[in-house]
Amino acid sequence: MRKLFTLLLVLGFICSAAATTFAMTIKLGVVTKPGSAQNIVAEKFKELIEQQSNGEIKVKIFHSKSIGNETEILQQIQMNTVQMGVITGGPFDTFDPIVRVINYPFLFKDYEQVDRILDGSLGAQILKSLEGSNLKGLCFSENGFRNLTNSRRPVKGSKDIKGLKIRVMASALHKAIWQALGANPTPMPWPIYTELEQRVIDGQENPLWVMEVYKFYEIQKYMTLTRHVYSPHIDVASLIWWNKLDFKTKKMIQTTMYAAAVYQRQDNRSKNAQRLEFLKEKGFIIEDNPDIADLRSKVDGLKDMDLYKKPKVQALLVKIMAATK
Numbered sequence: 001m002r003k004l005f006t007l008l009l010v011l012g013f014i015c016s017a018a019a020t021t022f023a024m025t026i027k028l029g030v031v032t033k034p035g036s037a038q039n040i041v042a043e044k045f046k047e048l049i050e051q052q053s054n055g056e057i058k059v060k061i062f063h064s065k066s067i068g069n070e071t072e073i074l075q076q077i078q079m080n081t082v083q084m085g086v087i088t089g090g091p092f093d094t095f096d097p098i099v100r101v102i103n104y105p106f107l108f109k110d111y112e113q114v115d116r117i118l119d120g121s122l123g124a125q126i127l128k129s130l131e132g133s134n135l136k137g138l139c140f141s142e143n144g145f146r147n148l149t150n151s152r153r154p155v156k157g158s159k160d161i162k163g164l165k166i167r168v169m170a171s172a173l174h175k176a177i178w179q180a181l182g183a184n185p186t187p188m189p190w191p192i193y194t195e196l197e198q199r200v201i202d203g204q205e206n207p208l209w210v211m212e213v214y215k216f217y218e219i220q221k222y223m224t225l226t227r228h229v230y231s232p233h234i235d236v237a238s239l240i241w242w243n244k245l246d247f248k249t250k251k252m253i254q255t256t257m258y259a260a261a262v263y264q265r266q267d268n269r270s271k272n273a274q275r276l277e278f279l280k281e282k283g284f285i286i287e288d289n290p291d292i293a294d295l296r297s298k299v300d301g302l303k304d305m306d307l308y309k310k311p312k313v314q315a316l317l318v319k320i321m322a323a324t325k
């Protein structure tokens with residue numbers, strides 16, 4: 001009887017220990033608001049992981065800048081006060097220069113190249129490199145190809161960009177791109193509606209969904225389909241937190257986040273044609289045939305700049321350029 005009692009006690013202890021190490025609430029940060037590309041990934045991930053873990057893992061999403069801008073969210077992830085994030089590629093720039101490789105202008109021609117590179121071994125090198133910054137890179141979802149908008153004039157080529165005050169992300173690369181194109185780039189964290197409205201800046205660049213979700217048709221007039229940078233999100237976790245998880249939990253997080261990313265990429269891509277129509281109806285004047293050769297020639301020298309001088313960064317850029325020829 002006593003033995004049985006001890007056994008029950010031990011079993012009870014094991015079960016409750018297993019339950020307490022597994023049950024958890026993940027804090028996940030995105031800077032943008034519900035309906036945005038980042039939120040769609042976050043919400044899908046929450047739905048899938050809560051389902052698959054039978055509610056043992058819960059996700060609390062912090063959005064709309066409630067825990068800071070993207071740089072600040074990344075800092076909190078590094079410290080494990082926030083466990084996960086869906087963060088635009090641009091602001092990773094100051095954490096790890098290797099991320100500049102995927103933000104290189106006019107690098108990817110189409111989604112086939114994007115998926116092949118980012119889901120393959122070259123993308124994996126970028127995710128792996130982030131561990132040096134205490135970040136565990138899980139996979140890539142997408143903001144999409146970025147396009148220029150402004151309130152001043154139609155833009156076809158670089159001569160029209162000259163002198164425009166363009167807001168850029170907190171990224172040395174994005175600043176250099178717009179400098180090379182002749183603009184006056186102004187780094188500013190998201191969101192930027194008020195600055196556009198008050199004409200502190202003339203323009204900005206982002207994928208189509210942003211112009212719709214953030215109603216930029218109210219405050220910007222001209223859009224040029226420059227598609228100058230393919231802008232991924234990196235879906236990240238805190239490396240401190242990650243290292244404490246058991247294998248099974250890691251695997252579940254990894255696979256459900258990837259499923260959420262794939263879902264969101266398709267969702268985003270499938271809506272672009274309809275978004276363009278919507279934005280035209282709302283009054284945007286759209287240049288759909290800009291002088292890409294001219295724009296390209298202006299940014300060609302970037303690969304030789306200090307931004308890419310680290311051997312590891314340079315080597316990866318050369319490889320991805322060869323793979324996207």
Ligand code: EAX
Nearest residue numbers: 032088143169190206210
């Ligand atoms: O997704 O800061 C930016 O321009 C980002 O693209 C923004 O998070 C919108």
